[in-house]
Amino acid sequence: MSFEQFNLDARLLKAVHQFGYTTPTPIQEKAIPHVLAGRDLMGLAQTGTGKTAAFILPILQHLTTGALRHPRALILAPTRELAEQIYEHSHALGKFTPIRSTSIYGGVSKNKQIGRLKRGVEIVIACPGRLLDHINGGTIDLSGVEIVVLDEADRMCDMGFLPDIRRILKKVPQRKQTLFFSATMPNDIRDLSKSFLKNPAEVQIDMNAPAKTVNHALYPVPREKKKRILFEFLDQTGTGRVLIFTRTKHRARNLGRDMERKGFNTTVLQGNMSQNARQQSINDFKRGKADFMVATDVASRGIDVQDISHVINYDMPDTVDAYTHRIGRTGRAEQSGEALTFAIQEDASQVYQIEKVLKTKLDRRRLEGFDYGTFVPEKQFPGTNGKRSQQKSSARNRRSNGKKYYHSNKSRSTSHKN
Numbered sequence: 001m002s003f004e005q006f007n008l009d010a011r012l013l014k015a016v017h018q019f020g021y022t023t024p025t026p027i028q029e030k031a032i033p034h035v036l037a038g039r040d041l042m043g044l045a046q047t048g049t050g051k052t053a054a055f056i057l058p059i060l061q062h063l064t065t066g067a068l069r070h071p072r073a074l075i076l077a078p079t080r081e082l083a084e085q086i087y088e089h090s091h092a093l094g095k096f097t098p099i100r101s102t103s104i105y106g107g108v109s110k111n112k113q114i115g116r117l118k119r120g121v122e123i124v125i126a127c128p129g130r131l132l133d134h135i136n137g138g139t140i141d142l143s144g145v146e147i148v149v150l151d152e153a154d155r156m157c158d159m160g161f162l163p164d165i166r167r168i169l170k171k172v173p174q175r176k177q178t179l180f181f182s183a184t185m186p187n188d189i190r191d192l193s194k195s196f197l198k199n200p201a202e203v204q205i206d207m208n209a210p211a212k213t214v215n216h217a218l219y220p221v222p223r224e225k226k227k228r229i230l231f232e233f234l235d236q237t238g239t240g241r242v243l244i245f246t247r248t249k250h251r252a253r254n255l256g257r258d259m260e261r262k263g264f265n266t267t268v269l270q271g272n273m274s275q276n277a278r279q280q281s282i283n284d285f286k287r288g289k290a291d292f293m294v295a296t297d298v299a300s301r302g303i304d305v306q307d308i309s310h311v312i313n314y315d316m317p318d319t320v321d322a323y324t325h326r327i328g329r330t331g332r333a334e335q336s337g338e339a340l341t342f343a344i345q346e347d348a349s350q351v352y353q354i355e356k357v358l359k360t361k362l363d364r365r366r367l368e369g370f371d372y373g374t375f376v377p378e379k380q381f382p383g384t385n386g387k388r389s390q391q392k393s394s395a396r397n398r399r400s401n402g403k404k405y406y407h408s409n410k411s412r413s414t415s416h417k418n
Helices: 010-019 026-036 051-063 080-093 110-119 128-137 153-158 162-169 187-196 223-236 249-261 275-286 320-327 345-358 388-400 409-414
Strands: 041-045 073-076 101-104 123-126 147-150 177-182 201-205 214-220 241-245 266-269 292-295 308-313 337-343
Touching (some): 026 201, 080 123, 080 275, 101 110, 101 128, 153 162, 162 187, 223 337, 249 266, 249 292, 320 345
Parallel strands (some): 041 201, 214 337, 266 292, 308 337
């Protein structure tokens, strides 16, 4: 199937091809026709499947006719990073049309947002808290909204946004098209959908399961040697961009600092940073100024970088859903990726929960040449072995496909100076 079969405006098709899309992903193929037909939709799909374009393209198509310079589409997102990602997609895919978008979230100037709204926009991408500020202050008028999207609806639930969402949805016209997208379906989201969706089409793509293009591996390690095994792994392995997750903001800062000292081009993303600093960190990673990002779960949604070759769980995530969203940063848009977890003895129960969702055992690996001391990986996680040849082969194959991969501290630290 091709994007031409959706009968999109020629200006949108031009932007689609410039954006790098070739064929629709499964969620796009299934969802776009329903949205173009004007139906409400419940879309269940894991992160990294291309669902942003599944609603942005039909919205842009709808807005190519009708009045301009007032909000006609409202997209709600749980985090600033996701809101900014959706805005970038909207801007890029609508670049050849007169349709304007803006993003609204906290942590940045409200006056600048008011200025953009006064100049006139058709698509508003917003986090609930700041949007309510604008609603209560009379600086935004939602009376002309024709389409409402809740993206990452399950995350909205986790973050306690449901009361805000209900208040917002009461401010838009009853006659509208409503789209919910979620990776999981908690009861709160199901109840909300029954209240606001009318005879919705349902599209489900591997609910609760990570993308099939991701390989999963487990590296058992003693707690005190996590940092050492990370550095040795990166020295031994060909990688592209690497996203490394920690459990706490303090650990993210410290690990990022230590990686810089070791010569790795590294940036950090964690919740205590200002919005400008967070966006700068994302931009550095996305544009290749940094090959490595160390982050908390603030980066598990809303980081859209296509060529992340490895996601490394330096710390085991707290939940299976968190694992799914973390590793969804690699293997995106049907590209291959590696998801690696450094597991300590206390992580065993969580490993088994993850394996239930994946419906397969994580590949146990022992890093060749690493000094484990008295720690025996095979006893902590049976089945561990040294699968180094497979790693080297996969890295070599990816390099042959034209992607940029690195081999040593020295090459990483100088890769952007040449």
